[in-house]
Amino acid sequence: MDLRPIGVYDSGVGGLTVVREISRGLPKERVIYFGDTARVPYGDRTTGELRRFSQEIITFLKNQGSKFIIAACNTTSSQVLDDIKMRFEVPVIGVLRPGAYAASKATRVGRIGVIATIGTTRSNAYEKAIREHLPEGQVFGMACPRLVPLIEEGNLDSEETIHVLRSYLNPLVKKGIDVLILGCTHYPYLVKHIKTIVGPGVGIIDPAEETIKEVAVILKKLGLESTEKTGPYEFFVSGEPSRFMAVGEKLPGNEQIKAKQVNLSDLSFPFRIIRGGDDKLGTGVKKYDTV
Numbered sequence: 001m002d003l004r005p006i007g008v009y010d011s012g013v014g015g016l017t018v019v020r021e022i023s024r025g026l027p028k029e030r031v032i033y034f035g036d037t038a039r040v041p042y043g044d045r046t047t048g049e050l051r052r053f054s055q056e057i058i059t060f061l062k063n064q065g066s067k068f069i070i071a072a073c074n075t076t077s078s079q080v081l082d083d084i085k086m087r088f089e090v091p092v093i094g095v096l097r098p099g100a101y102a103a104s105k106a107t108r109v110g111r112i113g114v115i116a117t118i119g120t121t122r123s124n125a126y127e128k129a130i131r132e133h134l135p136e137g138q139v140f141g142m143a144c145p146r147l148v149p150l151i152e153e154g155n156l157d158s159e160e161t162i163h164v165l166r167s168y169l170n171p172l173v174k175k176g177i178d179v180l181i182l183g184c185t186h187y188p189y190l191v192k193h194i195k196t197i198v199g200p201g202v203g204i205i206d207p208a209e210e211t212i213k214e215v216a217v218i219l220k221k222l223g224l225e226s227t228e229k230t231g232p233y234e235f236f237v238s239g240e241p242s243r244f245m246a247v248g249e250k251l252p253g254n255e256q257i258k259a260k261q262v263n264l265s266d267l268s269f270p271f272r273i274i275r276g277g278d279d280k281l282g283t284g285v286k287k288y289d290t291v
């Protein structure tokens with residue numbers, strides 16, 4: 001039993017789709033959220049940047065008392081998470097593997113589409129993870145760099161957004177996919193339009209839902225599950241809070257959001273590296289405790 005909150009982070013409003021699933025699936029858990037809105041989008045960032053941003057934010061969330069961290073960002077999960085999670089005492093989970101597993105179970109024809117950021121698509125991480133469960137499966141990736149900026153602006157239902165979505169989705173539909181993974185946590189904001197474009201024959205996998213099922217199992221296994229929600233969710237952003245709040249509240253099922261701003265320079269250091277590592281991260285941390 002552990003009443004401390006779960007820490008969740010993403011580049012912006014995307015990870016709120018994961019927070020929503022926590023509120024549905026783990027209603028006794030409290031959440032501390034960090035949206036890195038001063039540095040969004042993450043989609044085309046280098047692995048060095050993603051690693052540095054993650055370690056800053058995880059340190060912040062840990063210092064706020066988090067018992068468990070969810071990197072609610074596919075771009076991070078696909079490129080730097082295996083490395084990052086070795087570096088912290090607090091357990092860290094990403095969103096990619098649970099979604100890949102669910103898609104490989106859901107497909108009947110073995111043809112899966114993945115819409116994602118440039119970084120996630122380039123990493124082939126979904127393809128690799130799906131192949132572990134479905135070696136013969138065919139995976140069709142589509143990088144959709146225009147979607148995150150549109151969603152962050154709250155531009156969810158315009159002609160422009162629907163036109164852009166069609167240009168990304170129609171080629172995947174033509175490939176004969178029967179399952180589509182929303183491989184970026186921002187995309188569930190557009191799920192209504194996505195469903196209309198791909199049609200009823202294509203099942204939609206939202207990795208947020210799958211991740212929370214897995215989090216429930218892990219919390220139980222580690223004895224970290226909460227027995228009562230002891231306070232409201234807390235939201236922090238690195239940019240200006242008002243747009244984050246306004247867009248976040250457009251997500252159906254989200255509770256009211258009150259976000260506080262944290263200056264990037266105040267994200268605290270140093271953090272303790274618990275296993276291995278090097279000093280390529282530019283943190284100035286040179287001594288490691290190895291376990």
Ligand code: DGL
Nearest residue numbers: 014041042043074075185
């Ligand atoms: N929502 C994140 C993801 O799942 C990041 C998107 C971005 O900032 O480009 O990939």
